[in-house]
Amino acid sequence: MRSRRAFKSAGALGLLALSATACSGQASRLGMPVPISDQAERMLKLWQGSWIAALAVGVVVWGLIIWAVLFHRKRSDDLPPQVRYNMPIEILYTAVPFVIIGVLFYFTARDENYVEKTSANPAVTVDVTGFQWSWQFDYKEKDAAGQEKTVASVVGTPVAPNAPTGAKPVMTIPSGKTIRVRLHSNDVIHSFWVPALLYKKDIMPGPKTNEFEFTANKTGTYEGRCAELCGVDHSRMLFQLRVVTPEQYAKFIADSKAKAAGGVQ
Numbered sequence: 001m002r003s004r005r006a007f008k009s010a011g012a013l014g015l016l017a018l019s020a021t022a023c024s025g026q027a028s029r030l031g032m033p034v035p036i037s038d039q040a041e042r043m044l045k046l047w048q049g050s051w052i053a054a055l056a057v058g059v060v061v062w063g064l065i066i067w068a069v070l071f072h073r074k075r076s077d078d079l080p081p082q083v084r085y086n087m088p089i090e091i092l093y094t095a096v097p098f099v100i101i102g103v104l105f106y107f108t109a110r111d112e113n114y115v116e117k118t119s120a121n122p123a124v125t126v127d128v129t130g131f132q133w134s135w136q137f138d139y140k141e142k143d144a145a146g147q148e149k150t151v152a153s154v155v156g157t158p159v160a161p162n163a164p165t166g167a168k169p170v171m172t173i174p175s176g177k178t179i180r181v182r183l184h185s186n187d188v189i190h191s192f193w194v195p196a197l198l199y200k201k202d203i204m205p206g207p208k209t210n211e212f213e214f215t216a217n218k219t220g221t222y223e224g225r226c227a228e229l230c231g232v233d234h235s236r237m238l239f240q241l242r243v244v245t246p247e248q249y250a251k252f253i254a255d256s257k258a259k260a261a262g263g264v265q
C-alpha cells in the first residue's frame with residue numbers, strides 16, 4: 001500500500017515538473033534561441049517534437065523501472081519464476097524501435113527538404129566570403145542584360161567579442177523576403193552561423209559554393225560568428241545580421257549605390 005502511494009506521488013511530482021517547464025517560453029524552446037525565420041521556426045518545432053518523442057519513451061522506460069523496483073523487489077531467497085522466449089514481447093521490442101526511427105526519419109527528412117529548398121528567383125542575393133578572420137558581404141543585383149553586379153559591399157576586420165557596437169561587420173537584409181546566401185572562401189574552411197537562424201553551414205574553399213535561403217520574420221540585430229576553427233583569430237570572426245523593413249533595406253542599397261557613384265567622380 002505504502003509503495004503504491006509513493007508511486008502516485010512520484011508521478012504527480014513528475015507531471016508538475018513537466019507542466020512548469022511547458023509554461024515558460026524559454027524552457028519550452030529547450031535551449032534554442034528565439035527563431036527569427038520561417039525555416040528556424042520549422043527547425044524549432046522539429047527539435048521540440050523530437051524531445052516530446054524522447055520524453056514519451058523515457059516516461060515508459062522510467063515507469064517500467066519504477067514498477068519493477070516497487071513491486072518486484074526481492075522478498076525471499078526463492079528464485080523468481082524462470083521464463084525465456086516470450087515471442088510477442090520480443091517482436092514488440094524489435095518492431096517498436098523501428099517505428100520510432102521511422103517517425104523521426106520522416107519528420108527530419110520533411111523539414112530538411114523545407115529548410116534546404118532554394119527558389120529560382122530570390123528577392124536578395126548576398127555573396128558571403130569568410131576569410132581569416134572576418135567577413136565580406138557583397139549584395140548582388142541583375143542588370144537589364146541579366147548580368148550580375150555588386151551593388152553594395154561590406155568588409156569586416158577581426159573584432160573582440162566585447163567590441164563596441166559598429167565594430168563588427170553587419171549583414172543587412174529585409175524581413176519577409178527570400179534571402180539567398182552564397183558562401184565563399186579563398187583560404188580555409190569557415191562556417192556561417194547565426195544562432196537565431198538555428199542554422200549554420202560550412203564555407204568551402206575551391207569550386208564548391210554552398211548556398212541556402214531563408215525568410216526572416218523578425219526585425220532586429222542578431223549575432224553571428226564563424227563556427228569552424230579556422231586559425232588563431234577564429235574567435236574574433238564575428239558579425240551581425242541586421243533584419244530591417246524592406247523600405248529600410250531599399251534605402252541601404254540606394255545609399256551604397258550613391259556612395260559608389262560619388263567615389264567614381
Ligand SMILES: [Cu+2]
Pocket residue numbers: 130131189190191226227228229230234237
Ligand atoms: Cu572562420
